[in-house]
Amino acid sequence: DTVRKVPRGALIVFEGGDRCGKTTQCSKLVERLRSQGVDAVMWRFPDRSTSIGAAINAYLAEQSHLDDAVVHMLFVANRLEKREEMLRLLAGGTTLVLDRYSYSGVAYTAAKGLPHLSIEYCKSVEVLLPAADLVLHMTMTAEATAARGGYGQERYEKVEFQKKAMEAFEALRDERWAVIDASGTIEDIHQQVVAVTEPVVRQALAGRALGRLWD
Numbered sequence: 001d002t003v004r005k006v007p008r009g010a011l012i013v014f015e016g017g018d019r020c021g022k023t024t025q026c027s028k029l030v031e032r033l034r035s036q037g038v039d040a041v042m043w044r045f046p047d048r049s050t051s052i053g054a055a056i057n058a059y060l061a062e063q064s065h066l067d068d069a070v071v072h073m074l075f076v077a078n079r080l081e082k083r084e085e086m087l088r089l090l091a092g093g094t095t096l097v098l099d100r101y102s103y104s105g106v107a108y109t110a111a112k113g114l115p116h117l118s119i120e121y122c123k124s125v126e127v128l129l130p131a132a133d134l135v136l137h138m139t140m141t142a143e144a145t146a147a148r149g150g151y152g153q154e155r156y157e158k159v160e161f162q163k164k165a166m167e168a169f170e171a172l173r174d175e176r177w178a179v180i181d182a183s184g185t186i187e188d189i190h191q192q193v194v195a196v197t198e199p200v201v202r203q204a205l206a207g208r209a210l211g212r213l214w215d
């Protein structure tokens with residue numbers, strides 16, 4: 001049997017601690033891919049533009065209180081409301097570069113250490129979503145990111161909590177993850193990102209099947 005391979009866009013995800021430079025690197029990567037003729041767009045999660053995203057935003061800004069299980073499901077729903085569009089774009093050949101995704105969903109909730117919101121439970125509610133072809137895990141100490149501008153304004157921006165979330169990210173790593181040292185210059189990091197991303201984009205264009213979380 002020969003399986004026909006269909007070209008598609010790649011699903012590239014940036015993960016890491018608060019203020020480690022994800023947004024900066026997502027924009028640079030999209031710019032670079034586009035300059036090479038790759039159709040690429042950048043999205044971020046949480047997507048604060050939807051009504052679910054507005055509820056998440058109020059929670060993160062400490063303007064509302066929500067039960068931990070409820071806010072967890074809001075983050076999941078905020079991805080699910082973009083699922084069809086995600087799949088349509090990928091199938092149409094657009095590469096999606098995401099600033100956080102399900103891996104943050106699992107890591108930040110699991111970092112709360114609540115028995116009913118374990119890593120396994122958090123993973124189980126993401127299974128309707130596609131897996132990333134590549135997770136770029138930007139690593140830097142929580143103390144170093146805390147020294148950056150804008151830190152400390154939102155609910156989870158506390159060094160001790162960030163450290164627990166970083167441990168949870170480490171527990172999620174598999175062969176689709178690349179660890180990027182986020183403490184260098186913006187340009188050095190970009191070069192590392194490009195080196196690991198380009199082969200993955202080519203594989204997707206060559207028809208490598210899209211996976212599902214957490215196959």
Ligand code: Z5A
Nearest residue numbers: 018019020021022023024045046075104105108156185186
């Ligand atoms: N969360 C969750 O709980 N569950 C979920 O399912 C999801 C998320 C998806 C908000 O996320 C919170 O939601 C987050 C996880 C949780 N809580 N925490 N922590 P967010 O993505 O909206 O917020 P963020 O992580 O705080 O993103 P950010 O502030 O936009 O940071 P960033 O994208 O990693 O960094 P940046 O904006 O590119 O750069 C930050 C600053 O550093 C800026 O001034 C840059 O100019 C500077 N910068 C960037 N790179 C460098 C280098 N290389 N050197 C020096 N300075 C640099």
